[in-house]
Amino acid sequence: ARNTVRRSFDRMAVVKAKVVKGKEEEGEKFTDYFDYSEPLRRIPSHRMLAIRRGEAEGILKVAIEIPEEETIESLERIFVKGRNESAEQVTMAVKDGYKRLLLSSIETEYLQSGKQKADEEAIKVFAENLRQLLLAPPLGNRRVLGIDPGFRTGCKVVCLDETGNLVHNETIYPHPPQNEVKQAANKITNLVNSYRIEAIAIGNGTAGRETERFIQSLRYDRDIQVFVVSESGASIYSASKIARDEFPQYDVTVRGAVSIGRRLMDPLAELVKIDPKSIGVGQYQHDVDQSKLKESLDRVVESCVNRVGVNVNTASKYLLTYVSGLGPTLAENVVTYIKENGAFRSRGELKKVKRMGEKAFEQCAGFLRIEGAENPLDNSSVHPESYAVAERMAEDLGIPLKLLIGNEEACNKIELSRYVNDRIGLPTLKDIVDELKKPGRDPRSVAKVFSFADNIHTIDDLEIGMVVPGIVTNLTNFGAFVDIGVKQDGLVHISEIADKYISNPADVLSLNQHVSVKIVQVDKARKRIGLSIKQA
Known part of the structure; x- marks a missing residue:
């Protein structure tokens, strides 16, 4: 019986939202959903989350509806076996059971699974935005x-x-x-x-x-x-x-x-000190499953920190916490060691840190850089386990290791197949040679200066048809938010991003990207600005 009703939900369910009487003014931001319906299987995650937020705030009444007669007929086919009086009783029981028990139970189930699906989608968007933000171009060590x-x-x-x-x-x-x-x-x-x-x-x-x-x-x-x-x-x-x-x-x-x-x-080193939820990129991050969100965001932060690498002698303990194998206690111990003994001079010295065991050293060493170390590999992403291979490569070429590092011409002469063994395969050897070519290279690009239009300062300065420079501040499933310098970000709807069909704005745009946009709508009362990239 439950599966029969579920099949009806899968095929024909419609999500309906209506405004609660007397809440029209208070819930003005939910105007789009005051009298709204959309097939459940087509509703995008951001609309689902918006409706659920409206419901939680007491502004909207939300229900999922399916054709009643059709569903009851399907149930009767299972349970009503004859055409006598007892069959009539069973028919009445089917209707009563459906309306009083089954329908509300399956509706709750589908609202929850719809919310879960929307959560997963929103968390994915947020995680990708956070990754881009953490890998934003740094200016570097400048005053x-x-x-x-x-x-x-x-x-x-x-x-x-x-x-x-x-x-x-x-x-x-x-x-x-x-x-x-x-x-x-x-x-x-x-x-x-x-x-x-x-x-x-x-x-x-x-x-x-x-x-x-x-x-x-x-x-x-x-x-x-x-x-x-x-x-x-x-x-x-x-x-x-x-x-x-x-x-x-x-x-x-x-x-x-x-x-x-x-x-x-250095955006990465600074942003790791802030709870990722407060950075303000993403959609409905406060409405999604918070433990799943935290788990996903922590993973993103860790992967970004490890991808860029960390200068162990200048890093804060908060940045070190995200290095694989460290965690809060060891990060604190690393900082304490530097205070008591001065800067690390080699990766090997990390083993002297209190509670730094073999396992932890093995996990973290490749991500910690030591500038000015005697062994130049200590300032690269080559793991200490692979130092011997790198040294053999230099020896076979007949040049000192120091002169091999950064020497692309010499690195290209290395025959990788000679160094393959049961512990090191070709992919690892390729990574080692790539790192020898450009040691400690930051995967991020360099920060660029951006300027807004001189004649635009508030929403009152905007006119439809203007083309102005902007900077992408947030990406969602339904479009991109762009700062054009008027305190209020404008929205480029997904249909206005490119001349071709795109299913995800992140496929063609990235955070902090500099873009030209055309102003297509200005709603001063609701402080909404509509923009277009393709028309610009």
């Missing part, structure tokens, strides 16, 4: 001035050295109500000169565009690159225990500005 912009409370300014250490902080007030433009300009130019600043990072929140305009209007004695940096999650970091441990003597605003500056230098 950076970080600015957390604000109007009334001023802009918090911090100066960071090449390793991200805070060397100076203060506040400027270039915007209303104080309008101390001249003093702010003098302070910034003095700081740039005094601390030999090479780049400026500005948070993209309140007063971000205004601060960017102010900073770009100043004259410096050298070329200074100005970047606008996403501050999603920076406030969460600045109030967290991690930030308090790092900067116990400073308030949250200074910590926020430090986070903005460090995000430019």
Whole structure:
């Protein structure tokens, strides 16, 4: 009986949503679902999650409906065997059992499985977005001035050295109500000169565009690159225990500005300190199964950290936690060892760290880099287990290992088949030679400067038909969100991304990608901006 009803749900179920009487105004953001129906098998995950959120907030009534008569007839064919009075009783029992018990039970089952499917889809989207964000191009070890912009409370300014250490902080007030433009300009130019600043990072929140305009209007004695940096999650970091441990003597605003500056230098090292859910990429992340989401996101963070590799002597314990084989306790022990004994000089020295066993060393060694080590392989992704093979390769070519590393011409002469044995196969040997060609190469590209259109600052400046530059801030199943510099991201619907059919925006776009977009819709009341990439 249950399987018969399930078959009807599979073929003919329709999800229906209606607004709860009197909740029209309160639930304005769910207007699209006030009188909505769609076949269950076709409903995309983001709509399912939106409807379920509306239901949870008490705005919508949600049900899954199937053709009643047809389903009851199917059940009668199983249970009603004759045409006498007892058959009539069974017919009545079938109808009653279906309406009172079976229908609601299977409906709940399908709502749950629909939610589960939507969860999996949303978690997948979020995980991919997080991966792209963590692998965003870093600026590298440069002296950076970080600015957390604000109007009334001023802009918090911090100066960071090449390793991200805070060397100076203060506040400027270039915007209303104080309008101390001249003093702010003098302070910034003095700081740039005094601390030999090479780049400026500005948070993209309140007063971000205004601060960017102010900073770009100043004259410096050298070329200074100005970047606008996403501050999603920076406030969460600045109030967290991690930030308090790092900067116990400073308030949250200074910590926020430090986070903005460090995000430019190395997004991965900074973003691992924040709960991935707070970074703000993805769809309905607070509505999905939280334990599955955490598990998936932790896996992504770990794989990104291991892919890029970590300079063990400059990494924070939070970054080290995600290195395979380490975990919180060993990461803490590594940092303590450096404080007590100075920087590591070789990978072998890692074995002296408290509780670093053979197994843990074997797992983590290939991902930890040691700059300036005596053995150049210690600053590459070649695992200590494979050092002997790399040394043999250099010996067979008749050149010192130091001269083989980075020498593409010499590396191309290596005959891999000579080194295959029962412990090392061709794929591993190929990886070793690739690493010898470009040792310690960061798989991420280099950060590029981006500029918004000069004449656009608020939603009121937008006109339909304008083509403006934008930067992709989020990817979902239904489209891409693009920041065009007006405090409100616009949506490029999936149908407006490319001239051909695409099933997933991530197939053609990536986070932080610079794009040109055409403005196709402006709804000031609901603060919604419709954009098109293909029309631009």
